[in-house]
Amino acid sequence: xxxxxxxxxxxxxxxxxxxxxxxxxxxxxxxxxxxxxxxxxxxxxxxxxxxxxxxxxxxxxxxxxxxxxxxxxxxxxxxxxxxxxxxxxxxxxxxxxxxxxxxxxxxxxxxxxxxxxxxxxxxxxxxxxxxxxxxxxxxxxxxxxxxxxxxxxxxxxxxxxxxxxxxxxxxxxxxxxxxxxxxxxxxxxxxxxxxxxxxxxxxxxxxxxxxxxxxxxxxxxxxxxxxxxxxxxxxxxxxxxxxxxxxxxxxxxxxxxxxxxxxxxxxxxxxxxxxxxxxxxxxxxxxxxxxxxxxxxxxxxxxxxxxxxxxxxxxxxxxxxxxxxxxxxxxxxxxxxxxxxxxxxxxxxxxxxxxxxxxxxxxxxxxxxxxxxxxxxxx
Numbered sequence: 297x298x299x300x301x302x303x304x305x306x307x308x309x310x311x312x313x314x315x316x317x318x319x320x321x322x323x324x325x326x327x328x329x330x331x332x333x334x335x336x337x338x339x340x341x342x343x344x345x346x347x348x349x350x351x352x353x354x355x356x357x358x359x360x361x362x363x364x365x366x367x368x369x370x371x372x373x374x375x376x377x378x379x380x381x382x383x384x385x386x387x388x389x390x391x392x393x394x395x396x397x398x399x400x401x402x403x404x405x406x407x408x409x410x411x412x413x414x415x416x417x418x419x420x421x422x423x424x425x426x427x428x429x430x431x432x433x434x435x436x437x438x439x440x441x442x443x444x445x446x447x448x449x450x451x452x453x454x455x456x457x458x459x460x461x462x463x464x465x466x467x468x469x470x471x472x473x474x475x476x477x478x479x480x481x482x483x484x485x486x487x488x489x490x491x492x493x494x495x496x497x498x499x500x501x502x503x504x505x506x507x508x509x510x511x512x513x514x515x516x517x518x519x520x521x522x523x524x525x526x527x528x529x530x531x532x533x534x535x536x537x538x539x540x541x542x543x544x545x546x547x548x549x550x551x552x553x554x555x556x557x558x559x560x561x562x563x564x565x566x567x568x569x570x571x572x573x574x575x576x577x578x579x580x581x582x583x584x585x586x587x588x589x590x591x592x593x594x595x596x597x598x599x600x601x602x603x604x605x606x607x608x609x610x611x612x613x614x615x616x617x618x619x620x621x622x623x624x625x626x627x628x629x630x631x632x633x634x635x636x637x638x639x640x641x642x643x644x645x646x647x648x649x650x651x652x653x654x655x656x657x658x659x660x661x662x663x664x665x666x667x668x669x670x671x672x673x674x675x
Contacts (some may be wrong), residue, residue, distance in 0.1 A: 532544075
């Protein structure tokens, strides 16, 4: 497949644009700017993150912390082109808080700067954000709605006892028991070994890397048997950063959301793959830093420490999740058998994949009602 791309300097490869500032780029939303509070926020290890509060108009509303997946950002919950999760939470009487943890594409850390593992997210980002929010809301209930790696790392924080007393948690896509397709797991391992000396991340925006770049073979591979001509869609829908998986059901996205994929999802760092590979092989969220005393607060294996979870959990998944497969169903079955005292339920959304339960044009009708029902019974 031939790609068309604008090159400002004919005959020369385009330069890769890398943001070197740690300041989050602006959110894209249609809310009243006066209602959106961008909070200067650093994790306790000094890394600057993004934390946003949306004023609900009343000081007595329950708060909901929303966590994105790796390489996404809080923008995925604020889509101005459709009725989004923040809209629904506001209308139902909640105060949304959005954390851009260090894997956000609004921050530069996936491309440049300080490297991290998922241990850092579980130990610092999420507990520190919860502590900050609780300092602001007092004794009001605090819920969490978490997607993908945001949910996976939250499960480690919960199993470590670092975020006790949450009113309820909605986990979308994956929680304590990650399960990838065999070919996805294999391709992740092979890609890491083949590419580790050439590149440190896989981009998604072909317009930025240009036709003649070291990333072009990856886009070419992703284009094989693709039905959509957009290179960004190909590397996400047809390949999931060259892992062989698919991130969404194509028909579920509106044209406007589809055209914004390069803004909604950013580059995937290859140096995170060893930790992800260890997690996938264990079929559990496991600690990476076994010899570093700073991470001793995290259990070696979150599933083995699941008895410490003290909040109701709704496991949500699309029936066509081609990335994490039936991880949520597996998690529900395992917890029902090993920790029957926990309040854990499972809901499957027919016809949805991995990202479209939040990005889909029909998500407000098909998905968000399940979230509101769960929150409403526990507020």
